[in-house]
Amino acid sequence: MSHAPQGPSPEQIAQFRRFSRFYTRQIGLLDEGLLESEFSLTEVRVLYELAHRTGLTATELGRDLGLDRGYLSRLLKGFEARGLIKRIPIEGDGRQVLVALTDTGRSVFDPLNRASDAQVASILTALSPGERERLVQAMGTVERLLDPNTPSGNCYRLRSLQVGDVGWIAHRQGLLYAQEYGWDETFEALVAEIAASFVRSFDPTRERCWIAEREGEILGSVFLVRQSDEVAKLRLLYVEPHARGLGLGRRLVEECIGFARAKGYRTLTLWTNDVLLAARAIYKAEGFYLVKEEAHHSFGKDLIGQNWDLDL
Template sequence: MELLTLDDRIRAVRHFNRLFTRRIGVLREGLLNSSYSLTEARIIFELGQRRDLTAADLGRELGLDAGYMSRILARLEQQELIERVRSEADGRQRILYLTSQGEAAFTLLDQRSREEVSELLNSLGEDEQLRLLKAMETVESILDRGLKYAEPFILRAPEPGDMGWVTYRHGVLYKQEYGWDESFEALVAEIVAGFINNYQPEYERCWIAEMNGEIVGSVFVVKSSETVAKLRLLLVEPRTRGLGLGSRLVEECIRFARRRGYQKLMLWTNDVLVDARHIYARAGFKLVEQEPHHSFGYDLIGETWELIL
């Protein structure tokens, strides 16, 4: 068999993608001749087939950004296709359910999907059908295995209780890893309280990272002035370090700051936080100031970093 170059392989995969997406109709304005987009239909399918799903569960399952997922769910709620019900097991969570209209939409989409796949299979002979199914099984097994080593976490907006987690985990981890005393936890609590009490959604954000249903990280962008924002409280749980989560959280902050028209993104850290400093440097931040100080029970060197957007 002729050895294919990387460019040849890329062209082959893209050719297959074009053929397959055209054949199954995902390029049409409405999936399955409905008024729903591919993403909307997939969410309806998931909620029609599974129970007790939260928005975070759906985001993990579908690999969707939390902000995008939130907008899609809001649209489906406006159409009275879904509803959110407080979980009896955990009052902080909202479980997603299809309404009666949503159930009707699911039934219609499910029937049309079955009819379309049946039409595709009936156009093939018995041997061709078996070859197709075997090939699909091979593709699925290879790609599913690869996805397990792709980005294993999701980023979402904060929910009730998350801010307490941010404060608690900062206090615990910085004590364990650097020996810092409770005054650091008090500082984090002040920052978190300030964010909650003075939150300006157009100019500020918090991202909570989840993996396998557990919180594993956080980061904040807060407004300093009309042109300057601050990156604060970057935290990554030790067991998830090395997966690119810290870099991803910082990238989200940078993207948000640019979209909001800030001219500069700044942060304050300490020279002992070596891993965090590497993340900032890779993201393009520059160290602009150093100043010795005694805080959290230690003599430290505080650092100011900035990124021109």
């Protein structure tokens, strides 16, 4: 005899609502202006998306944030009137336009973004390293359980570099590129040198590493390093084979772009090889353009090296 699924208990409902009240109070969501600003939570969320993603239409923005079309339209018109956003026609499509932040919009968003980082840091600083890890893992569990559009196995989190990551990244990239492209051990040595140099000279105000992790397993990573006051360099992008198809590679590149813009870089550059088709497709989709290419013999193979730039 089959039974209908049992609904939540009154105690579970009460606990859920209690946590919601606690969390909204904890991060100030009930304040008239988020982060002591003139902007609402929704307005800051829209600014965040525009600061960290490229090639967005209003339709895509509304869909991804679950916002009513009319409400979003009014919000964007307000931003446009204040000079915070601009609309860019899509060539060959008169019905859609891209929405992007202006320089004024970025100057408005950047202090909000820094204030949000500082707010979260102040909360996490009160916890021990172990407690912080338990907290972010619990948040990942909440996200997996409540997001109906993301299978639980596809959920991941991005974190900063930790002890043990450099060796792991060098090992995995060396092994994967040997398996997939036949590159020799000199590539693994190069990865280790780049990652070690990043750690030795790390400037937290201008550089960052993102590690994609799911339930303690590293799925991919990318580094952004300072090349000059105006130029940042994207390095060592990789995604584990079983994690491909999640949009992780594009997400890591978008994080680099958003960070570079927020820090005031004018150009984001990278070096790759023409055989890396999937990575090149991501770069091109994000607006990078090929600057030059040159034949070289490295990692035991004859290759075509390519330099790509993105104007920020």
